[in-house]
Amino acid sequence: MVRVIRHKPMNWVERLYIFEAFRGLFTTLKHFLRGFFRYETLPTVPYPDMKPEIRRTYRAKHRLMLRPDGTPRCVACFMCATACPAHCIYIEPAQSEDGRIEKRALRFDIDHLTCVFCGLCVEACPVDAIRMDTCETSYVHRNRDDFVAYLYDLTTWNPKSYPQNDLQSQAAPGGSRNKQALEAWGMKVQ
């Protein structure tokens, strides 16, 4: 559908410029007074001192979900690595110690310099092992190698920094539902 926007020709008051200039001055005066007397209502955020609010649905840095006993939930099925358009995920599989599960990830590396944060890995994962809801948006490191997140980096997250209604996160060790989950999974309560 084509939308045609017709510009109204200026009337003679507008063409005189001076009255429109005064309207413009009034607008900027309003903005100035807002900044001067209501400094805290400025829409800008003083960035490093105050972080902008980032929603959980924002595609930020990845994390790997954990089973109630603390092992990564990843079954090394390579779905995410296959779906990844940037080829930034490297997985090395190994035999799982749990008899019910076939494989586990020995290595799980995500290169954040290559990652395009498309979220396809999250969509592809059949066991909801990888998520992008950490709300971490800024990575600063001294060299390129430090931008690669290894299995350890991806699994060390604190369930306390995730909302209570995020049941999967709270099932991890340290979470509020960990005990229940361990029982449900038939694992030993430590």
Add this chain to the structure above:
Amino acid sequence: MMEIISSKHWIEWLLIIAKFAFAFVPVLFILLMIPMERRGAGFIQDREGPNRSYIKIPYFGKIRLFGWVQNFCDGIKLFFKEIYAPAGVNKVLFALAPAIPFMVVLISPCVIPWFAPMAFTFGDQVIRVSGATVDTEVGVLLLFGLASLSAYGAVLAGWASKSKFSLLGSLRTTAMTISYEVCLGISIMGVILLAGSFNLDSIISWQESHVWGIVAQPVAFFCFLIASIAETGRAPFDVAEGDPELVAGFHTEYGAMHFGMFYMGEYGHIAVNGLLISCLFLGGYSIPFVSETTLHANLGIALAAACGVAVLAALVFLHMIYRYSRWLRTSALSTKNEVLREYSLYKILAWASIPVLAVLGIVCALYIHPEFSIVNGTPVFGLGVALGTALIEVIVLLIKTVFFCCIWIWVRWTLPRFRYDHVMHLGWKVILNIALINLVVTALIAKLAGGN
């Protein structure tokens, strides 16, 4: 030589020499205007503006003075940068050019009357001291003459720096300065016609006895305001240094303190123009509805009122600080404790200043009873009264000037810049004609009403 010295009383000489200090008022205005402009621009564009530079002091931590410290950081940075001239420039003119606008800023306020002409008894003599550093009959003309010298800075800079951008910028500056000088001159002719003098003192005393220039000559006021904004070469009339097409105009090749001089010269020029416009159209040092004799006779009350205004300002400041820190305590700002510690200093200073000012005001109101002697049928007061009145009048003049400086900033950050031919069109075909018609009408009315 001795005759000249002995022709005036020593106190008169002292005051005349002391008046030279007023040459530095525009320079102080530069210090005021740069942070005002940068934070003001920030607020107008819905951002915070520069507020991160600080001075660290023992207990209170980082003192940022609401972005004021940025000034000193910029100054230090410009001062210690290498002064660099590209190959092939005319070395002498290249170094000389930035000094000219700044020199003009120091010289041109010499004709501004800072206070009403003083007359006071000292010993058994009556001493008269004028308010301007240079008391001359051609006041406004002298000021215009000096102020247009600052175009030489731009012209020489453009010529000497051997760059096409600079040369084009300086050509435009020349053309624009000349065309707007004409508008400037014609638009104040109405006021001068009514006052019957070029002397700024006489113009102000006419405004005191009749009405302010802005009421008598509103059209001339607008023409003058627009023309003087154009003459200072700032947006929306910044064709001389228009960054979209000329890099930076006449100061493209300049860096370090050379650039700083141009920058300060520009702000100083605004301050001088603000002083001039408040003298011509806003009654200069005069307070509305308060004549000078009333001020003399009730000096104690006037000083008390000034203290009262200062107390009120301090209370408003405190209110804003408290309101903001109440919000700050609940905010997610990670540095909020630091900021609150900084604000505690401002709170202490403001709370301390309130009783001091209040006591000062009460003492002034109770204990200052000016005594006068009648000389030639008019009452003449002592030196103290004259100085007190001068103080109040200088403050009034400076407040009016700050108001105009705000208008400069406000206009700059509101209006989009004009194209070069639009500037010339506005200057020659619109403002000049309006000013001329205004002059003719004023002259007719003044003649018919039987004025001077």
